[in-house]
Amino acid sequence: MRARPAMASALMGAASGDSCRRQQAGGAIVIHARLFDLECLAGSLARGEAFLDRGERDRAARFCKADLRRRYLLAHAALRMTLSEAVGCHPAELSFERSALGKPRLVLNSGVPFSFSFSHSGAYAVVAYGECRDIGADVEVRRKIDRPRALSEAIMSPREHSCPLQHDSWSLIRIWAVKEAILKATGEGLSRSMTDVSLSAAPPNAPILDQLEGDDGPGSWRLAFEEPEPGVALALAVRTEDAPVEFHLEVARS
Numbered sequence: 001m002r003a004r005p006a007m008a009s010a011l012m013g014a015a016s017g018d019s020c021r022r023q024q025a026g027g028a029i030v031i032h033a034r035l036f037d038l039e040c041l042a043g044s045l046a047r048g049e050a051f052l053d054r055g056e057r058d059r060a061a062r063f064c065k066a067d068l069r070r071r072y073l074l075a076h077a078a079l080r081m082t083l084s085e086a087v088g089c090h091p092a093e094l095s096f097e098r099s100a101l102g103k104p105r106l107v108l109n110s111g112v113p114f115s116f117s118f119s120h121s122g123a124y125a126v127v128a129y130g131e132c133r134d135i136g137a138d139v140e141v142r143r144k145i146d147r148p149r150a151l152s153e154a155i156m157s158p159r160e161h162s163c164p165l166q167h168d169s170w171s172l173i174r175i176w177a178v179k180e181a182i183l184k185a186t187g188e189g190l191s192r193s194m195t196d197v198s199l200s201a202a203p204p205n206a207p208i209l210d211q212l213e214g215d216d217g218p219g220s221w222r223l224a225f226e227e228p229e230p231g232v233a234l235a236l237a238v239r240t241e242d243a244p245v246e247f248h249l250e251v252a253r254s
């Protein structure tokens with residue numbers, strides 16, 4: 001893996017081997033995110049397919065299209081290789097549980113709080129992890145939205161409607177990524193409407209959560225947004241109990 005040079009935004013730096021350990025610099029919780037271009041890395045990731053479990057293989061087999069099936073397998077190889085490095089075990093030894101709404105959790109005996117989130121879109125996959133309770137990640141690739149006004153209505157909250165609405169495809173996709181990351185952190189995913197999420201600042205600016213309807217959970221939210229490759233939107237959301245958070249992004253190269 002080659003680390004991307006530090007970026008002058010909220011996401012920077014590079015993950016290292018067992019670096020999911022909380023870094024003591026200022027007691028910050030360090031969230032690592034690793035982005036994979038599945039096509040560029042197909043050769044090295046294909047070796048990791050041997051580590052997938054029965055459930056992952058069965059889910060892959062349900063894809064009718066061969067290219068979707070292949071990308072699913074490569075993305076899950078990337079997931080296992082990243083998490084095994086983070087927690088220090090063999091990729092095939094990782095065991096996952098899922099919540100009723102499908103949020104995966106790594107089964108660990110260490111008792112250390114550890115959370116991860118996983119997303120794939122087109123040729124890209126991202127794995128984000130850290131020593132925290134709730135983390136959400138979403139990656140979206142740039143594409144044309146056929147009915148941007150309808151999508152805008154579907155994802156903007158009533159509070160956001162009082163501001164000028166964004167109608168171009170790329171703005172909407174970036175806002176979608178941030179909101180999906182928040183809803184993946186809560187574990188609700190799209191079972192909850194994105195209109196329940198209000199942002200007071202949105203990409204390309206650093207996103208800020210204004211309100212998550214009815215959210216009276218402890219701690220506060222930290223969000224990050226980056227475009228690590230042209231046309232790739234990557235959003236991270238973390239809820240912490242008031243510890244500072246540092247986001248580190250690595251783009252896997254080999």
Ligand SMILES: CC(C)(COP(=O)(O)OP(=O)(O)OC[C@H]1O[C@@H](n2cnc3c(N)ncnc32)[C@H](O)[C@@H]1OP(=O)(O)O)[C@@H](O)C(=O)NCCC(=O)NCCS
Pocket residue numbers: 100101102103104117118119120121137138139180183184185186187188189190191
């Ligand atoms: C979470 C969700 C938004 C992901 O949508 P998606 O378009 O597939 O987006 P991504 O690629 O970004 O994320 C997929 C990954 O999110 C994770 N995930 C699945 N459900 C999740 C949830 N409720 N919360 C957080 N993460 C979840 C999984 O790791 C999944 O990858 P996998 O299926 O390959 O293991 C969507 O699956 C959802 O809304 N699920 C919850 C509600 C629901 O309808 N569940 C149906 C089962 S009861």
